[in-house]
Amino acid sequence: MSMERMMIDSELKSRLHSSLPSQRAEAAEWLKTNYSPSLIPIILDALEKESVPTIRRALAVGLKLAQSGERDGICAESSKTVDTGKLISILDDLAGLIRHETDPAIGWLRRAAAREIPNFESSETNLYIETLRRRIISLETLAAAHRIPNWTRTTLYDVIRDCKPPDLESDRLIGKGIERQDYIDTDWRLMNLIVANALKNASEAALTLHPSQTEVWLETGVSDTSFWLSITNRFDGDSFDFDHVAHTGSSNKVDHKGLGISAMRMAADRLNYDLTLTATGGTAFFSLTGTRFHE
Template sequence: MVQLMSHRLLARLQRYWKVGSRHLKKGPTFTQGGTLVSESNEKFRRQLVSGVPRERLAAARFFSSHASASDLDHLQSALANESVTWIEGALKRAIIRADPDARFQPSIVVRQQTEDDHPEGYTTQVYAEALEVTSKQILHELEPLVGSARLAASREIPNFNESKTNAILSQLNDFMAAISRLRESASPPKTEEFHLDLTIDDLIGQTECGDDVVFQVSGKRPCTVDGDRGLVTLAFKNGLKNAIEAQQPELEGGSSRIVVTWGVTDVEYWISILDDGVGFAGNIIRAFEMGRTSKANHLGMGLAIAKQSMHSMNGDVTLTPRDKGMLYHMNWPKKAR
């Protein structure tokens, strides 16, 4: 029963992923153009009344995570004049964040939308919004059920900790953790300035791997960048984990090497992870589809989460086969000055 629930929920997320991926191919992704979270919200307030739907949705999604009481009048005014369903939903969540006592009547007006409501980049925002809302709902419904199932099973099953039921429930917990990371990857970027070189050093230092894996690190120091540190971390940790799992030190004379490099160009920041492991078996493009994996006991969500993390910042993640091993490359644009 628990396995069936897990498969059905994964299938539901896969449907959202496939629909969203088709939309993403129709136009370039949209940069939030975010200011630092600690700065004034004036730019996003102006975007609330923009004539471009994708800008209004970006602003509404930002405030759904960061609104305060001082934003309430602007949000209520924007909602009163909004005609696009997805933007209305994000505005309502923003208003509830600013005023937890706010209540809304169900809408009974069905609006006819035209192509003018969907300019380039708008589908990217809608997809991210749908992914974030759906994963939140799934977690809200699933977490208490799994908790209750674990409590009941621990009371009713002898030697529960060694039982197959416990192992399956642990897999379901891993699945919920992956959904949580997926939701995080689709959230509006919280742009800040941070030290990329020190962040990479910390993440490598926190990585669990054997002494037979050697890291070779090379990049710009100091390296101060703009971006969402949490989203960069999600994507980087996935690439590093895959590189470690691909290693076969027993075939390499007792050790293997992973090379991590990073840098800055005129228009973007980038990180590359090169490994000399077993490479990738299968279609590289389909590797980023949710639920696709060639590894035993893996959910197949890691690369999908990494891809969405970078898309949320208008960046990307790519995999390139090498003569031996893989190149995992992630990049995101500099903030407009």
């Protein structure tokens, strides 16, 4: 083994076993584009000791790539690594482009509306513009394929308040167990993408029914270590489940290819949350569960 290789391995070991989660996360992300069969023992040792779910998942990806390199007889300098790095670069550039192209347009829209609409700040137009801005930020975050979630503390009450579609009337949303003190750690951008899509889908599906069946039921709960959130609604259509829609890209909506559900799944995977969606007997049930606090 060359002296340079030994120095790289030593630095990698040091970072993977750092007391700072940020350093361990950076090292785990580095492995995704610098994998090599020779690093497999180092990754396995780090996996055994790592307790943070997102870092464990990044290490698992690095391990899989390293093991694939071992089977194919390739290493980090191979064309496969170059292609992976290029893909990551493209996705990161796309994330930046989304923000670069939409931020000014939303600013222009907001300024024009403020000039033309009396009491703009409290208007429904302002509410819809803000909803659009949050959705675009969420998509930008999702597009950056290897960006580590930005964990911040919030409450399930605030999540629901920020994610409720403007056209979902309050009297149609029936809440249970929603407490202002139900604190959780999450990345609000990715969480917004999941919950806003789930509420929108439930609301739209229920609106196709008789006015007496358009309610959307939402329940939340927490334990010392985890949280859960569920959404239930009536719908008119065939039975389906989440895996079928996510893999086939089809749903019950006309001209709809299940892209919102795919985005929800990607965001949940990034946060290491469990997401289920089933529909049978005219009732759809969505559930999201995850670790309550991030170390």
